[in-house]
Amino acid sequence: MAPSDFAKASIPDVVEQLTTDEAILLTAGVGFWHTHGVPRLGVPAIKVSDGPNGIRGNHFFMGTPAKCLPSATALGATFDPTLIEEVGLKLLAEEAKLKAASILLAPTCNIQRSPLGGRSFESFSEDPYLSGMIAAAYVRGVQSGGIGTAIKHFVGNDKENDRMGSDSVVSERALREVYLMPFMLAQKYAQPWSFMTAYNRVNGTHVSENAHILQEILRKEWGFEGTIMSDWFGVYSIDHALNNGLDLEMPGTNKWRTLNLVNRSIESRKVMARTVKERAKKVLELTQKCAQGAPEVLNGDGLEYTRESDADKALMRHIASQSIVLLKNDNNLLPLKPKEQGLKKIAIVGGNAKAIVLSGGGSASLKPSYFISPYEGIVEALGSDVEITYSEGARAYMQMPTLEYDIFTNEGKRGWLGEWYTHENDESMTPVDPPVKTQYIDETRLFISTSYPEGITKRWTLKLRGQLKPRDHDCDFEFGLISAGRAKLYIDDKLVIDNWTRQRRGEAFFQAGSEEERGIFPVKAGIAHSIYVEFCNVRGPADTDPDEAVMDANPGVRLGGAEVQDPDQLMEAAVKLASEADVVVAVVGLNADWETEGYDRTTLALPGRTDELVSRVAKANPKTVVVTQAGSSITLPWADEVPAIVHSWYLGNATGEAIGDVLSGKVNPSGKLSLSFPKSLEDVPSHGHFHTEHGRVHYAEDLFVGYKHYHHRKISPLFHFGHGLSYTAFELSDLKLSTPVVSQRDVEIVASATVKNTGSVPGTEVIQLYVTLPSTSPLTHPPLMLKAFTKVRDLAPGHSISATLKLDKYAVSYWEERIASWVVESGSYVARVGTSSAPENLVLSGQFVIENGFEWNGL
Numbered sequence: 001m002a003p004s005d006f007a008k009a010s011i012p013d014v015v016e017q018l019t020t021d022e023a024i025l026l027t028a029g030v031g032f033w034h035t036h037g038v039p040r041l042g043v044p045a046i047k048v049s050d051g052p053n054g055i056r057g058n059h060f061f062m063g064t065p066a067k068c069l070p071s072a073t074a075l076g077a078t079f080d081p082t083l084i085e086e087v088g089l090k091l092l093a094e095e096a097k098l099k100a101a102s103i104l105l106a107p108t109c110n111i112q113r114s115p116l117g118g119r120s121f122e123s124f125s126e127d128p129y130l131s132g133m134i135a136a137a138y139v140r141g142v143q144s145g146g147i148g149t150a151i152k153h154f155v156g157n158d159k160e161n162d163r164m165g166s167d168s169v170v171s172e173r174a175l176r177e178v179y180l181m182p183f184m185l186a187q188k189y190a191q192p193w194s195f196m197t198a199y200n201r202v203n204g205t206h207v208s209e210n211a212h213i214l215q216e217i218l219r220k221e222w223g224f225e226g227t228i229m230s231d232w233f234g235v236y237s238i239d240h241a242l243n244n245g246l247d248l249e250m251p252g253t254n255k256w257r258t259l260n261l262v263n264r265s266i267e268s269r270k271v272m273a274r275t276v277k278e279r280a281k282k283v284l285e286l287t288q289k290c291a292q293g294a295p296e297v298l299n300g301d302g303l304e305y306t307r308e309s310d311a312d313k314a315l316m317r318h319i320a321s322q323s324i325v326l327l328k329n330d331n332n333l334l335p336l337k338p339k340e341q342g343l344k345k346i347a348i349v350g351g352n353a354k355a356i357v358l359s360g361g362g363s364a365s366l367k368p369s370y371f372i373s374p375y376e377g378i379v380e381a382l383g384s385d386v387e388i389t390y391s392e393g394a395r396a397y398m399q400m401p402t403l404e405y406d407i408f409t410n411e412g413k414r415g416w417l418g419e420w421y422t423h424e425n426d427e428s429m430t431p432v433d434p435p436v437k438t439q440y441i442d443e444t445r446l447f448i449s450t451s452y453p454e455g456i457t458k459r460w461t462l463k464l465r466g467q468l469k470p471r472d473h474d475c476d477f478e479f480g481l482i483s484a485g486r487a488k489l490y491i492d493d494k495l496v497i498d499n500w501t502r503q504r505r506g507e508a509f510f511q512a513g514s515e516e517e518r519g520i521f522p523v524k525a526g527i528a529h530s531i532y533v534e535f536c537n538v539r540g541p542a543d544t545d546p547d548e549a550v551m552d553a554n555p556g557v558r559l560g561g562a563e564v565q566d567p568d569q570l571m572e573a574a575v576k577l578a579s580e581a582d583v584v585v586a587v588v589g590l591n592a593d594w595e596t597e598g599y600d601r602t603t604l605a606l607p608g609r610t611d612e613l614v615s616r617v618a619k620a621n622p623k624t625v626v627v628t629q630a631g632s633s634i635t636l637p638w639a640d641e642v643p644a645i646v647h648s649w650y651l652g653n654a655t656g657e658a659i660g661d662v663l664s665g666k667v668n669p670s671g672k673l674s675l676s677f678p679k680s681l682e683d684v685p686s687h688g689h690f691h692t693e694h695g696r697v698h699y700a701e702d703l704f705v706g707y708k709h710y711h712h713r714k715i716s717p718l719f720h721f722g723h724g725l726s727y728t729a730f731e732l733s734d735l736k737l738s739t740p741v742v743s744q745r746d747v748e749i750v751a752s753a754t755v756k757n758t759g760s761v762p763g764t765e766v767i768q769l770y771v772t773l774p775s776t777s778p779l780t781h782p783p784l785m786l787k788a789f790t791k792v793r794d795l796a797p798g799h800s801i802s803a804t805l806k807l808d809k810y811a812v813s814y815w816e817e818r819i820a821s822w823v824v825e826s827g828s829y830v831a832r833v834g835t836s837s838a839p840e841n842l843v844l845s846g847q848f849v850i851e852n853g854f855e856w857n858g859l
């Protein structure tokens, strides 16, 4: 019998035959990434995998190289559900199959209350409608390839610090209209196979045991029939979570739902055995969908593969370039055409130009199958026609850069050798010779949540040995060592960093890691200095926490390093190159240490002396183009000092290619900001109430999230939501609005407008429609709400086309708390149409009248 034969099984019959113990086992995972199989009844185990910008596979440590797509904010910036659906089907579903996974733990569609949210990069937009429509397209694409999705984190996980304990205190109306809306739209238009609950509480109760959210809203109102799974270690009870609707606890390590505890809960009548069977039934139904959707995954060898065709690479490059946003382009400095513009020399500066920055950090991170840096991409796009110089200028990293490309084995292979040692016994700190396993490792950030050698003791040691790539000059080299566990670094047998005897607790490795400890070693030209790191998975004593807790889930060690440079000299060198060049391209921004799961950012500013670098370079050369990399918004205090700014998010493997395509004009940019760029942190809607206070986060800005706040308060942001320029120009005219047709508790209104390309090159434009609810309404509403958008593609110069936008009841409804219902009021509505949410860009405006308002529930 093949595992996929379960596709044809009768679920009621299987449920009938399940023993209570089997039912209990089905309601929790096995290991990190699998569900429980019941071979006796032909029930296969299924594998799930992160998500959302690719499929990492089973292992953080020595993971299988994979395709890394642009961050979700970048996908949101395409405003292009058709393209997202194609990517879901052709890249994500296929990659899941290569990684032997049946469920993709994605998409993430929380809301960026603040760009400080550590995981802002992982969700599509600050706007619930855009977020929901892109999420629906993502889900449709992946699921049409036979792979399930687990849409997450349902709901209110809008920040990272204290995410397991924090309580999102939010009005029911804002919850419905803002935070639940992306999930609701995805459910309406795409029916995800599963929902993943958020870590946090909402209005007092953890979502994984929240009857209002799981039962009343998701199950009853939205009619969701799929499976509800927890976030990893996001279950905090046995009976509450089972009774209130959580079907599957993940992962299966350290779980609550053990045979012992659940049977005791049944005996004590805290949980009914039939409830456990109902939950198990949902897991069986999910398993069956997987068997039907992609039987080849269940019947396959279970191994993970890396593969990409030229077509895959082209699609990765295309989606990346489509998400890039041209923020500013004075005097048409871009695109760069060296021959036509007589450019002889381009200086590339900035800490991100050569760095490996491709996604945010945390569970979204993966090992890319290839990576093209911005520097490489620009050289490929322009280098044949012009001389390109480079200088880092200012350092942008938080932690020392990892050394995968700087450490070699004795045989000259990139990476180092690891020797695993058991200890004398589970309590002992003494490793025993000989090593139980010797392993080649090509990473210097090792997050060892899986893949331990067989027979390893609870406490163990890993010894890592390699050589530093010889330099061509004498220099001081600074190393940084972080460990979730304890670690020491020796260079040429000399102790350089002791992160063992005494530790400072830090935030790395999902908050299990230490602070980075640094040490400097004088490196000699031409010498391959030996590097030795000893790591043990037991934390060292710290002043704040003298306990020696074994890291049984998240041990990790990270070695980074870079040549010591005088910051002033670094800066001067870049400024000098800038002054000698015809054009400067400054590539600056954040990386996966600044934007990551586990902690929030503390500032919107760029790191270190980056802002000073941009200002100084721009002064030295007025033709300075700035390319910014960040998954969310950042402040750009020098925005007025430079003629051109290109925001490029995190773009995955094809980063440099896509940047090169846009700078050279091979691709005419059409991306639009999926979130507002404020002038300062103080302008952000949730400023002052973003963090938890005594465990509670007050969503005091209520409905006024993102651009709705800026419009409401008449605060101008630096760049508006929906903003994005093109190398051509468009003119909008002739807005027509149909008379609303109300029937069967829905409404249909069709808007159309003429779009003309008035520039000189073909271009693509996003037409956006914002609705204002009737001024006669007894309630306060955000002044403008995005309710429809469409993309006009490759319009030739001089040509016009009619763009059509459709509105339904979602465009005109608000949540009425007193009657727990959506309401469409009778009255006069305003529709404003333009190419961004900036008032000056909303050039068309019209009114439509709904004569007979109505109330509705459900979807």
Ligand code: BGC
Pocket: 050, 051, 105, 152, 231, 232, 363
């Ligand atoms: C994250 C989820 C992820 C899960 C599995 C959690 O830490 O919040 O988004 O899917 O881990 O890696």
